[in-house]
Amino acid sequence: MRLGTLDWTPALEHPALLAAPVDAALQTAVGKGGEHQQAARAVQVTPIDPDLADTAAMTEAYDLTLEISGNCVLVAGSRAGEERVAACVVRATTRADVNTTVRKLLDVRKASFLPTETAVADSGMEYGGITPIGLPERYRVMLDATLLEAEHIIIGSGIRGSKLVLPGSALTLLADAEIVEGLGR
Numbered sequence: 001m002r003l004g005t006l007d008w009t010p011a012l013e014h015p016a017l018l019a020a021p022v023d024a025a026l027q028t029a030v031g032k033g034g035e036h037q038q039a040a041r042a043v044q045v046t047p048i049d050p051d052l053a054d055t056a057a058m059t060e061a062y063d064l065t066l067e068i069s070g071n072c073v074l075v076a077g078s079r080a081g082e083e084r085v086a087a088c089v090v091r092a093t094t095r096a097d098v099n100t101t102v103r104k105l106l107d108v109r110k111a112s113f114l115p116t117e118t119a120v121a122d123s124g125m126e127y128g129g130i131t132p133i134g135l136p137e138r139y140r141v142m143l144d145a146t147l148l149e150a151e152h153i154i155i156g157s158g159i160r161g162s163k164l165v166l167p168g169s170a171l172t173l174l175a176d177a178e179i180v181e182g183l184g185r
Contacts, residue, residue, distance in 0.1 A: 001044055001165075003152060004064035008044035008165055011157070017045045019125045019158020021134030029174055039170035043133075050160035053128040055092045058154075058163065066092040068165075069154045070147060072132050073098075074119045074139070077108025084108055085122075086140040087132045089147060089155070089171065094184030096144075101183055105142065124158070131156035131164065132175035141177040144184040148172070 001008045012030065015023045029040035052061045055069050069092035076085045084106045088096040096102060103111040116127050122139075123130055132141045132155070147153055150168030157164045171177055 003165060004062040006046040006062050008046045011043040011045040011164060012040065014045050017047055017157060017162040021124045022131060022158040025134035025174060036173050039173040042170050043164055043166045045157055045162050045164055047162050053160035068152050072130050072156060074114035075102050075111050076114045077103060077106050077111040079108050085114060085138065086142050087135050088142045088183060089132050090144040090184030091146060096183060097185045126159050129156040129158050129160045131158055132177060134158060141175040142180045142183055143171055143177045145179050145181045
């Protein structure tokens with residue numbers, strides 16, 4: 001498959017282009033069979049220049065549109081000494097509504113972006129490549145509802161040197177995600 005100037009191939013055939021937790025999550029989905037297996041097989045990967053991993057740089061360099069790109073941000077807050085973490089995935093043309101929607105869903109007084117060092121250590125992924133697929137089970141994964149409509153959505157692969165593309169509907173199965181109306185503003 002070709003999107004922009006990039007050629008995409010099945011991610012399951014290229015584990016070297018995936019962070020270990022992402023590959024493990026895709027393998028687990030295949031093992032579950034049914035819809036999960038179909039979702040995992042729909043994921044495509046392409047190598048990119050790691051210096052172009054940030055969404056704006058990637059879309060410009062590879063002739064892609066922001067509308068088919070998704071951003072994953074990690075957000076945390078605490079309540080009664082319990083840390084609550086969420087991965088929020090929104091279209092690149094929007095921003096995650098951290099201060100209202102995410103804060104309320106996490107039931108915390110204040111929500112803020114997870115520090116880079118913590119995000120990298122917890123996820124086992126590279127900063128700039130963090131993806132909702134393969135995150136620790138304690139993370140709530142929240143997807144903006146508009147992503148479900150996407151024929152293709154480009155997200156991180158867990159490393160800066162590649163990207164994934166998949167149907168938006170596959171994200172709910174692969175990331176065990178909650179669908180949130182108005183998550184992206």
